[in-house]
Amino acid sequence: MAARPDAASALRLARRTFLAGDRVDMKTLAAALDVDRTTLFRWVGNRDELLGNVLWSVGAPTFRTALEAMKSSGALGVAEVMGRFVQALIDSSSLRAFLHREPERGLRLLTTRAGVVQREMVAAVEQLLKQEQDRGNLTHPLALHDLAYLIVRIAESFVYTDLITGEQPDASKAETAIAALLGATTDTASKH
Numbered sequence: 001m002a003a004r005p006d007a008a009s010a011l012r013l014a015r016r017t018f019l020a021g022d023r024v025d026m027k028t029l030a031a032a033l034d035v036d037r038t039t040l041f042r043w044v045g046n047r048d049e050l051l052g053n054v055l056w057s058v059g060a061p062t063f064r065t066a067l068e069a070m071k072s073s074g075a076l077g078v079a080e081v082m083g084r085f086v087q088a089l090i091d092s093s094s095l096r097a098f099l100h101r102e103p104e105r106g107l108r109l110l111t112t113r114a115g116v117v118q119r120e121m122v123a124a125v126e127q128l129l130k131q132e133q134d135r136g137n138l139t140h141p142l143a144l145h146d147l148a149y150l151i152v153r154i155a156e157s158f159v160y161t162d163l164i165t166g167e168q169p170d171a172s173k174a175e176t177a178i179a180a181l182l183g184a185t186t187d188t189a190s191k192h
Contacts, residue, residue, distance in 0.1 A: 005033040007043035011053060014044070018054045021097040026050070048105070052115030058095070059117060062088045063124050074137035075182030078128055082155050083175030089159045090169040103163050111156050122148045140182060151178050 003009070010033055014024045026047050030040040044050040066084035070077050089095055099106040109115035126148035132138035140147055158174035161167045179185075 005035055009033065010040060010044050011050070011057065014050055014054050015057050018051075018098065019058065019094045021094050023101060024051060024054065048109060048114065051105070052109050052117060055095075055109060055115065055117050056120050058092075059089075059121065060124070062092075063121070067128065073135065074132055075179055075184040077137070078125075078132060078151070078182060079175045079179035079184065081128060082125070082151060082178050083171050086155050086159050086169075086174040087171035090171055099160070099163060107160060107163060111160070118152065121152050125151050138182065147181075150181060154178055154181065 010029065013032060014029055017024050017029070024047070026037055026040060030037045033040065044053070063081075063085050066081045066088060069084055070081050072080050110117050112118060122145070126144050129138065129140075129144045129148055129151075133144065142150070154177050155174050157164070158170050158177070161169050
């Protein structure tokens with residue numbers, strides 16, 4: 001006997017749909033789970049809430065992978081992690097498909113308080129900064145939260161630049177800008 005659908009299975013199905021490059025549609029999702037839309041909304045919130053959680057469910061492990069690959073420390077390590085993360089987002093066909101299909105919604109959910117992504121991303125970067133500060137590898141005059149916010153905004157600028165300015169996304173520019181913000185010179189920025 002198959003397990004009864006619940007909020008977790010709805011999120012898993014929405015995530016699979018997103019990763020396949022398909023549109024996450026509440027009506028289709030409810031039908032696939034064999035529940036009514038009211039039940040689905042009660043479990044996952046509205047479509048924007050669901051999409052925000054799907055986006056972060058993909059973004060969080062992507063950030064962890066970039067963090068685990070960190071070879072440098074301090075300012076260069078933070079810049080390296082962010083450069084790897086930005087490149088992974090640029091290379092994500094499912095994210096690109098979503099942003100191509102729904103650019104305004106995507107930018108709103110990814111870069112504002114309308115979704116969970118920015119809040120969680122700032123918290124993750126703040127934790128990385130604290131780790132490097134606690135290890136004695138990083139000092140900066142800004143509060144860590146404010147610095148994390150700036151780093152995330154810089155990363156966003158180079159991930160979504162095609163939607164913002166029409167230019168090509170570029171992870172190396174994000175890495176160089178973040179290294180500079182943190183006081184590292186661009187000629188010493190890590191190359192990976």
